[in-house]
Amino acid sequence: MPHRNAPLTETGRLRLARCVVDDGWPLRRAAERFQVSPTTAHRWASRYRELGEAGMSDHSSRPHHSPTRTPTRTERRIIKVRVLRRWGPARIAYLLGLNPATVHRVLTRFGLARLAHLDRATNQVIRRYEHAAPGDLVHVDIKKLGNIPDGGGHRALGRQAGRKNRAKAGMSFLHNAVDDHSRLAYSEILTDERKETAAGFWQRAHTYFAEAGITVQRVLTDNGACYKSHLWRDTLAAAGITHKRTRPYRPQTNGKVERFNRTLLDEWAYAKPYRTETERREAYLLWLHTYNHHRGHTALKGQPPASRVPNLTGQYT
Structure with a gap:
């Protein structure tokens, strides 16, 4: 070209x-x-x-001979350390007495995945997937979050003063549902994670997705008690939805909603030193709207989830 x-x-x-x-x-x-x-x-x-x-046609500009290329024996040592110890270029370079840039070039040349793309327990490449259509799979999870006491927590008052208020603040439970294909999210801040609360949340989430033109086929959750209850099973069955659960101790299986949890912590919950829990909750609805309609998502080529939803604005109802 x-x-x-x-x-x-x-x-x-x-x-x-x-x-x-x-x-x-x-x-x-x-x-x-x-x-x-x-x-x-x-x-x-x-x-x-x-x-x-x-x-x-253009020919490759790669030279026929590269006399200064890293020796094959050294390349093999770099790869061996990477596979066995799962170290980054800097640590490998220190161990083998090489320049980190040299180690990085070798790893790139052989197409080894970044450490962030490897499962640390098995060293296997994490398989990333995306269902073909909205509603094929919805990830559901609960994120516990400490409430902000009146007057502010440690982020506003400092560690010592904030610790005194923390004990009486209590907890909030963010129930989240994220569509696998579009990353469209429905979320509520509730008071507990009981089966009745989880089932009620899903009924409202299901209505939200339906109004957006999404027909939910399957729901994926972890193995929490509320998701193993008969009430949760019956709630999904009544709507004709298949329930799937993640493997125990494998939260990455539910990765779409786990990533959403991290995003809301970074961009909403801890984005600024709120003075009260009420102030933080009032900011949540605006943040959630921004996430769904305006915030570019890296997995969607910089587009927001709304770009993949057939009827999010309701103009076709």
Whole structure:
């Protein structure tokens, strides 16, 4: 693929070469006609004589020999340490007496995944997936969050003063549902995680998704007590929804909603030193709207979840 300032495309190169080789044009005349140097005209004419039309494509700029390349034995040592110890380039370089940049180039050359993409327990690459349509799978989870006492917590008052108020503040339970395909989120701040609370939350979440044009097929949860209850099972069954549970001690299986939990902590719960729990909760609805409608999502190529939802604004109802 020629760069943006290249005077010749592959078709232009072929025309130039044919003028020189087939029609007998002098190199300087052909170079002037196609606005390139005589050296360039000679190069494409020579490739046409040798390779025909196939020679008009770009060749790799990689050198035939790389005498300063890291020795194969050293590359193998780098890969062995990476696989067995799961270390990053800096630690590997310190162990082997190499430059971290050299280690990084070797790891990149062999296509080894970033440490963030590996399961630390098994060293296997984490398989990332996305269901094909909204509603194919909805991730559901509960995030516990300490309430902010009146007057502010340690972020506003400092550790010592904030610790005195923390004990009487209590806890909140954020019930979250995130669509796997679109990342559209429905969330409520509730007082507990009992089965009745979880079932009621899902009924409202299901209504929200339905109004957005999403037909929920399956729901994925962890193995919390409320999700193993008969009430939760019956609530999903009544709506014709299949319930799936994650493997024990494998929260990454429910990764879409786990990532949503981290995002809301970073961008809402701990985004600024709130003075009261009421102040923080009042900011939540606005943040959730921003997340669904305006905040670019890296997994969606910078688009918000609303870009993948058929009827989020309700204009087709």
